[in-house]
Amino acid sequence: MSLWFNRCYPFGVLFDELSTPCALVDLDRLESNAKRMAEKAMRLGVRLRPHVKTHKCIEAARIQTDLHFGGLTVSTLAEAQAFAAGGFSDITYAVPIAPQKIADAADLHAEIGTLNLLVDHPDTVRAIEVLASSRSITLPVYLEIDCGGGRSGVDPASDLAQVLVRRLADSESIDFRGLLTHAGHAYSARSRSEVYEVACEERNLITAFAAEVRDLGVEIPDVSVGSTPTLRAIDDLTGVTEARPGNYLFYDFFQTAIGSCDLDDVAFSVLATVISVDTEQGRAIIDAGALALSKDPGPTHVDPECGFGLPVTLEDQHRLPGLRLAGLTQEHGTLTGPGVEALHPGTRLRFLPNHSCLSAACFDRYNVVRDTEVVDEWHPVRGW
Numbered sequence: 001m002s003l004w005f006n007r008c009y010p011f012g013v014l015f016d017e018l019s020t021p022c023a024l025v026d027l028d029r030l031e032s033n034a035k036r037m038a039e040k041a042m043r044l045g046v047r048l049r050p051h052v053k054t055h056k057c058i059e060a061a062r063i064q065t066d067l068h069f070g071g072l073t074v075s076t077l078a079e080a081q082a083f084a085a086g087g088f089s090d091i092t093y094a095v096p097i098a099p100q101k102i103a104d105a106a107d108l109h110a111e112i113g114t115l116n117l118l119v120d121h122p123d124t125v126r127a128i129e130v131l132a133s134s135r136s137i138t139l140p141v142y143l144e145i146d147c148g149g150g151r152s153g154v155d156p157a158s159d160l161a162q163v164l165v166r167r168l169a170d171s172e173s174i175d176f177r178g179l180l181t182h183a184g185h186a187y188s189a190r191s192r193s194e195v196y197e198v199a200c201e202e203r204n205l206i207t208a209f210a211a212e213v214r215d216l217g218v219e220i221p222d223v224s225v226g227s228t229p230t231l232r233a234i235d236d237l238t239g240v241t242e243a244r245p246g247n248y249l250f251y252d253f254f255q256t257a258i259g260s261c262d263l264d265d266v267a268f269s270v271l272a273t274v275i276s277v278d279t280e281q282g283r284a285i286i287d288a289g290a291l292a293l294s295k296d297p298g299p300t301h302v303d304p305e306c307g308f309g310l311p312v313t314l315e316d317q318h319r320l321p322g323l324r325l326a327g328l329t330q331e332h333g334t335l336t337g338p339g340v341e342a343l344h345p346g347t348r349l350r351f352l353p354n355h356s357c358l359s360a361a362c363f364d365r366y367n368v369v370r371d372t373e374v375v376d377e378w379h380p381v382r383g384w
């Protein structure tokens with residue numbers, strides 16, 4: 001059986017020759033995104049512990065950690081294991097750990113040096129203590145604070161927050177590393193100035209809580225914040241020790257809509273081919289559906305008509321007016337708008353996904369390009 005669809009391309013081919021749908025990573029843009037964030041973290045006086053869940057690739061993490069201490073943030077144990085195997089030895093698993101995974105996490109911590117865990121519930125603290133004391137070890141743990149995102153984390157104004165801080169600080173099996181928060185609600189902002197307000201809230205809430213518990217005599221070594229929008233917007237991180245942005249390496253259409261970056265900064269895109277055109281109905285179909293672009297609805301709070309990804313020009317990634325990616329099913333994308341008239345089966349189109357983290361996770365290979373030439377191929381980690 002022919003394996004043409006799974007073939008590796010010789011480097012040097014033009015990306016237009018690739019089989020579609022496929023993922024393109026623009027190396028020039030990625031490198032400049034990495035440098036800009038690394039320099040900003042230095043200016044702000046915090047160490048950068050970038051989140052790698054966006055790309056899940058060793059090669060990208062090496063670029064991302066340049067100028068900093070080499071620490072990473074991950075969102076799955078599979079990522080932690082793969083990046084540890086790739087030589088990274090200081091990793092924060094920034095999702096509250098499931099009690100069933102603590103033994104595997106402890107194995108990895110022993111193997112690499114540092115795997116920080118995250119908790120927001122007394123039952124998880126207890127489960128960590130039981131495992132750690134059964135092995136006569138201590139495990140490094142952060143308390144997650146909810147700074148307004150309403151996902152995981154404890155409300156810093158709650159009694160539970162006080163109880164957990166005390167519990168973590170007093171535990172003989174836990175090395176209490178400090179406080180960690182993520183301002184996920186920055187994605188509800190409509191502009192850079194609204195993001196700035198969320199960024200100040202993220203910083204103010206966590207630093208105020210750190211000061212409060214230090215006044216009670218509890219040591220808080222680390223105060224860790226981070227999201228791409230808030231890190232782009234903030235200009236002062238006094239009281240914070242560490243930042244964990246992740247999406248900024250790729251960016252996406254969503255980030256352009258809330259003012260985190262320009263279209264020119266987006267380093268991840270999806271190449272697709274037109275496979276059907278119906279000019280009477282005013283629609284064309286591409287071979288990239290939800291399993292290539294993800295079904296993230298995008299920045300509908302900024303533009304209700306934003307569609308499922310932004311069609312851009314093939315070579316210089318400029319907005320293609322007159323085309324809207326109006327719908328997605330598993331392997332089909334539906335384009336509407338007057339620009340459909342100019343399309344034919346075989347026409348190549350490039351799209352900036354609404355959410356690059358979700359779109360990138362659809363692919364087992366990224367074609368790394370400089371301008372229009374494929375120069376490398378990266379393979380992201382899969383699974384949990």
Ligand SMILES: Cc1ncc(COP(=O)(O)O)c(C=O)c1O
Binds near residue numbers: 073095227229245
């Ligand atoms: C705990 C945590 N830290 C950091 C990040 C990175 O944020 P962003 O994707 O906005 O860069 C995330 C993203 O979801 C996260 O969940």
